[in-house]
Amino acid sequence: xxxxxxxxxxxxxxxxxxxxxxxxxxxxxxxxxxxxxxxxxxxxxxxxxxxxxxxxxxxxxxxxxxxxxxxxxxxxxxxxxxxxxxxxxxxxxxxxxxxxxxxxxxxxxxxxxxxxxxxxxxxxxxxxxxxxxxxxxxxxxxxxxxxxxxxxxxxxxxxxxxxxxxxxxxxxxxxxxxxxxxxxxxxxxxxxxxxxxxxxxxxxxxxxxxxxxxxxxxxxxxxxxxxxxxxxxxxxxxxxxxxxxxxxxxxxxxxxxxxxxxxxxxxxxxxxxxxxxxxxxxxxxxxxxxxxxxxxxxxxxxxxxxxxxxxxxxxxxxxxxxxxxxxxxxxxxxxxxxxxxxxxxxxxxxxxxxxxxxxxxxxxxxxxxxxxxxxxxxxxxxxxxxxxxxxxxxxxxxxxxxxxxxxxxxxxxxxxxxxxxxxxxxxxxxxxxxxxxxxxxxxxxxxxxxxxxxxxxxxxxxxxxxxxxxxxxxxxxxxxxxxxxxxxxxxxxxxxxxxxxxxxxxxxxxxxxxxxxxx
Numbered sequence: 085x086x087x088x089x090x091x092x093x094x095x096x097x098x099x100x101x102x103x104x105x106x107x108x109x110x111x112x113x114x115x116x117x118x119x120x121x122x123x124x125x126x127x128x129x130x131x132x133x134x135x136x137x138x139x140x141x142x143x144x145x146x147x148x149x150x151x152x153x154x155x156x157x158x159x160x161x162x163x164x165x166x167x168x169x170x171x172x173x174x175x176x177x178x179x180x181x182x183x184x185x186x187x188x189x190x191x192x193x194x195x196x197x198x199x200x201x202x203x204x205x206x207x208x209x210x211x212x213x214x215x216x217x218x219x220x221x222x223x224x225x226x227x228x229x230x231x232x233x234x235x236x237x238x239x240x241x242x243x244x245x246x247x248x249x250x251x252x253x254x255x256x257x258x259x260x261x262x263x264x265x266x267x268x269x270x271x272x273x274x275x276x277x278x279x280x281x282x283x284x285x286x287x288x289x290x291x292x293x294x295x296x297x298x299x300x301x302x303x304x305x306x307x308x309x310x311x312x313x314x315x316x317x318x319x320x321x322x323x324x325x326x327x328x329x330x331x332x333x334x335x336x337x338x339x340x341x342x343x344x345x346x347x348x349x350x351x352x353x354x355x356x357x358x359x360x361x362x363x364x365x366x367x368x369x370x371x372x373x374x375x376x377x378x379x380x381x382x383x384x385x386x387x388x389x390x391x392x393x394x395x396x397x398x399x400x401x402x403x404x405x406x407x408x409x410x411x412x413x414x415x416x417x418x419x420x421x422x423x424x425x426x427x428x429x430x431x432x433x434x435x436x437x438x439x440x441x442x443x444x445x446x447x448x449x450x451x452x453x454x455x456x457x458x459x460x461x462x463x464x465x466x467x468x469x470x471x472x473x474x475x476x477x478x479x480x481x482x483x484x485x486x487x488x489x490x491x492x493x494x495x496x497x498x499x500x501x502x503x504x505x506x507x508x509x510x511x512x513x514x515x516x517x518x519x520x521x522x523x524x525x526x527x528x529x530x531x532x533x534x535x536x537x538x539x540x541x542x543x544x545x546x547x548x549x550x551x552x553x554x555x556x557x558x559x560x561x562x563x564x565x566x567x568x569x570x571x572x573x574x575x576x577x578x579x580x581x582x583x584x585x586x587x588x589x590x591x592x593x594x595x596x597x598x599x600x601x602x603x
Contacts, residue, residue, distance in 0.1 A: 090393055091116045099128050099328060099356035102384045107393035108364040116393065117330050117358060118152045121175060124328050128354050129174050137326040138177045139345055141333045146177050149332070153177075176326070180341055183348070186324075187314035194317070203304035211302075212240050215294035223287060230275065230284045238274035243292045245370055247308035248338035250315070254289045258282075261586075263369060311340045318347035325350035334359040339372040342382060363392075378586075379556060386556040387591075443509060444530070444599040446550065452509060462504045479507045481538065483518045503536065503600070510598065515541035518600070519552060519559070526550070526561055528576035531599060537561060538598035545595050552593035555583070559593060 087095065094105060094116050107113050124136055140146045153175075192198050203211070213236055220231045230239070251257045258281045278284045299305055305313075327350050334342065349357050359379070367374045372382075379386045443452045455465040455472060464475045483501040503518050510516060521535045529550060531537065537552070545551045551564045553573060562573035562583065571585040 087112075087116070087119070088393075088395055090391055091119075094391060095120045095123070099124065099354055101351075101356060102379075102386070102389060103356065103358045104361060104379065104384075104386045104390040105358060105393065106361045106363055106390060108396070109362055110396040111393035112395070112397045113360045113362075113393055114149065114332060115152055115397075117360065118149060119156060121153060122156060124356075125172065125174060128356075129327065130354070131327075133325070133350065134327040134352075135174045135176060135325075135350075136328040136330075137345075137348065138175070138330045139180050139183065139332065140177070141180060141336050143179055145332055146179055149177050180337065180345070184311050184314040184341070184344065187317045187344075188310045191313045191317040199303055201304050202310060203299055203302075203306055207302070207304060208299070208306050209236070209240065211298040212236060212243070212291070212295050215291050215298055218294050219287060219290045222290070226283065228283050228287045230278070231287055235274045239288060239291060241369070242278070242288050243295065244308055246289070246292060247306075247312065248340050248370055249372070250312060250340050250343065254286065257289055258285050263367075308340070311338070311344060315340055315344040315347060318344055324348070327352055327355045329357045330360065331358065332360050333362055333365075335361050335365045335374050336368070336371055337373070338370060339377075339382075342372060346382070387554065390556065390558065392558075442601040443505065444601065445509065445597070446599055447511070447597050452506075454506065456504075464504055464506060466506070475506045477507045478504045479510055479516075480504055481510075481516055481518050483520065483536070505538075505598075505600075510538065515594075516597075517541075517594075519561070521561065525575035525577045525580040526563075529563070531561070531576070532602065534602035536600040536602070537596045538600070539594040540597045541594040543592075545592060550596035552596065553590055554593050555585075555590045561596070 091112060105113050105117065118138075121136060121138075128134070129136065138146075138149050140149060192200060213233060216231065216233055216236060216239065223231050245262070246257055249260065251260060260280075262277055275284070278288065296305075296309075326348050329345060329349055331337070331342070331345055337345075346357070349355070361373065365374060373379070440453060440455055443454060444450070445452070453467070454475070455467070456463070462478060462480070464478055465472045466475055467473070481503045483503050516538060518536050518538050521531055521533060521537060524533055526532075531550075537550075539552050545564045547564060547566060549564045550561065551573070552559060552561055560573065560583070562575055565572040565574045565582075573583040573585065575582065
């Protein structure tokens with residue numbers, strides 16, 4: 085099976101605590117971590133209690149993981165010896181829901197709560213409406229618009245969110261950031277967001293307490309409370325812990341579910357907990373990591389611990405390679421030969437040309453046009469009085485991976501290329517580098533996808549500077565602002581939302597001082 089550089093880095097790396105693997109659907113995140121399992125089983129499951137858990141969001145995903153693992157030819161990724169043991173019984177592939185039910189049943193057995201049952205959706209909704217009616221009578225002299233049976237679905241979603249975040253008291257809920265639910269299919273007239281420290285939040289929390297009491301009277305609880313009790317049980321017991329945990333599609337999980345899996349983690353010097361995050365997933369108001377929360381809020385600093393996979397793969401390609409290895413080799417060799425010949429023909433028959441490029445000094449707002457020789461990258465020409473003159477004093481600037489003018493993306497630490505500019509155009513030639521722009525969030529500043537920004541490393545930026553910022557190992561390009569003393573990274577495109585720096589681990593990479601346009 086073929087793996088690219090980033091995948092090999094993941095597979096061959098030693099376990100070192102927490103790690104984040106990001107990428108869009110089809111970039112091979114799941115296949116990559118599954119191919120790491122044989123090495124962990126043979127070299128990093130040392131003690132009798134060492135086990136590996138692959139936690140998935142549904143049965144279909146578990147079946148897919150099992151299918152891939154069963155078809156791995158482990159001898160390709162590790163060498164067996166007389167001292168290797170069969171540790172296959174130390175691998176568990178389970179859905180998060182099944183794990184939650186297991187620990188919930190343990191809770192019932194240990195606390196003599198065997199008669200407690202899980203309420204159906206219909207039972208939950210009926211008890212919620214009764215709770216709304218009860219609280220409505222207590223608030224009859226207060227104007228609280230949210231107390232309306234027409235908003236029952238909205239209130240139910242809010243209560244699920246409160247429980248999924250494990251907010252156990254009113255103060256926590258009143259102070260919590262709650263993102264707008266513009267995509268949820270709720271009553272049109274229902275509010276999209278409830279203000280902090282408001283009477284509406286107070287009323288919602290009162291309904292939650294009454295709703296819980298109603299369920300308790302019929303000896304039942306909802307699934308959100310099942311997960312909370314499972315978390316408590318997992319946190320208090322030392323049995324069934326895992327030295328290595330892979331969490332597939334972590335962006336689909338609530339805070340309680342993630343904390344629950346953390347509680348199963350048996351941390352050692354050689355243990356690991358790996359989060360797989362689908363960048364292409366849509367936002368969900370109930371989940372934790374797609375509603376504006378960071379890994380720092382879960383106790384994980386992902387700076388330097390995150391890898392983004394970008395290359396998309398066909399899921400059927402591996403099976404094709406297995407059955408048609410010889411034929412595929414011939415096809416590839418033929419394809420490579422044809423491509424090489426085509427490139428040779430192109431290079432031989434196409435004359436070298438001079439490319440006109442525009443450079444914008446962002447600090448002085450001065451535009452320069454210059455000519456680059458596509459055959460000699462360090463030769464630059466400028467035009468004076470209609471005559472092209474070669475610039476003798478040029479500066480070599482390292483070019484790193486892409487930076488997002490959109491949602492943050494991982495910035496590679498390796499130099500991908502070098503770019504040359506006239507030295508007197510760049511005011512500070514020390515600690516200067518370039519980044520390729522990806523996305524359209526800065527178009528109102530004339531920064532478009534494919535442009536290159538020149539970044540100068542420096543300390544704290546000034547207000548309205550265009551800055552490159554590293555947020556938990558990912559880089560983004562935004563305008564630096566401060567609102568009520570809080571740092572805000574402001575996009576220059578109305579379709580994007582500002583990034584409020586709260587509990588994220590971040591650092592300034594530098595300030596944009598120049599721009600090379602992708603003409």
